[in-house]
Amino acid sequence: MKLLHRQIFKELSTIFTLSLSGFMGLILIGRLLQFRELFMTQSLSALEMGKLFLYLCPFFLLVLTPIATMLSIFLTFLRMSSDNEITALKSGGLSLYRMIPAPLVFCLICTLADVFFSMYGLSWGTENFRKALMDIARTKSQLAIQPGVFNTDFPGLVFYAEEVDDKTSRMRSVFVRDSTRKGMTATIVAPRGEIRTDSKNGRLLIHLEDGRIYQQEKQQLGVLKFSNYDVRIPLADILKGYDVDDPRPKEMAWKKLVRISRAKDRAQGLDERFLRKVDVEIQKRLALPVACLVLGMFAMPIACIFRGLKQQYGLIISMGLFLVYYTMLSLGITFGESGTLSPVVGLWTPNIIFAAAFGFMLRLAVKEKSLRFKIRLPKLRRRSA
Missing domain, CATH: 2.30.140 (Spermidine Synthase; Chain: A, domain 2)
Known part of the structure; x- marks a missing residue:
């Protein structure tokens, strides 16, 4: 059993690393295109650009870790099911329940990592990103203000x-x-x-x-x-539209969010919508790390049920399932910020639904029931002339 769990954990870690690296690469390329005007006008070095991207990583890792966790478990158990490894293990007297420890431990590690990104990494990255932009703006201003010259670079x-x-x-x-x-x-x-x-x-x-x-x-x-x-x-003019005024709730440190939420009855000058955004952000910072555990464990029985499916189709299905989860989460955020729904209900409902679906799907997988889809095409009949 130790050897089995070790091999499963090793494969999970490999796919997780590849998935997370691929997603981060795509996002950073998109950010590079978004910041291209800033980089070109400020003549930033590769090291300075790398630092800016590093500071942005915790913000993206908070969302990407759940999907990478789900994808790694889904593809691992889909491969084991397609190669009949799970069938061979069951014939040797090992049930699906005895294979749970490896993905469970893996999901808990990913959850703890996402908690770190949520509580500490995000605020660290945001603060340093703001400081880096401030240094860029200060350098640009020092270069712009030359002695004995009237400067009109700032509108x-x-x-x-x-x-x-x-x-x-x-x-x-x-x-x-x-x-x-x-x-x-x-x-x-x-x-x-x-x-x-x-x-x-x-x-x-x-x-x-x-x-x-x-x-x-x-x-x-x-x-x-x-x-x-x-x-x-005006920093927006210096940084080509990237202003760094007071941080938004999604950029604030965890302690500051909690402090604002607890003192909202005594808060003066804070908009009610801003306070709702703070409450929503607190629940999001808690719900997304738990999603690593919920979505990861949900992916295990799903992969066993869809046995025989090719890897590329499995990738599409897992991405589609995460899209369903993220759509529900986005609706919860929207309803929570508008005051239509409590942030606790809106942000935790997706986790509860997928956790319940995990229990149901696990029973189907243990009973070796699979889901098969057949596409029927209408038959074309020739009409006699």
């Missing part, structure tokens, strides 16, 4: 600095003309300034000290004196 803003230190980002004799606000133009003059990044709020700032603001609105002119003043540079 609605004109920058000028008499001196710029590339190492410390400090500037002297700074002039800024801000016309981003409708109906008002502000001219800011300061003896000192500095380029700063606020990665927490996703902002790039031009920090000015001991200067004056000349505001012109219609026919009125006002003068304000300040000690410290920040001019925000």
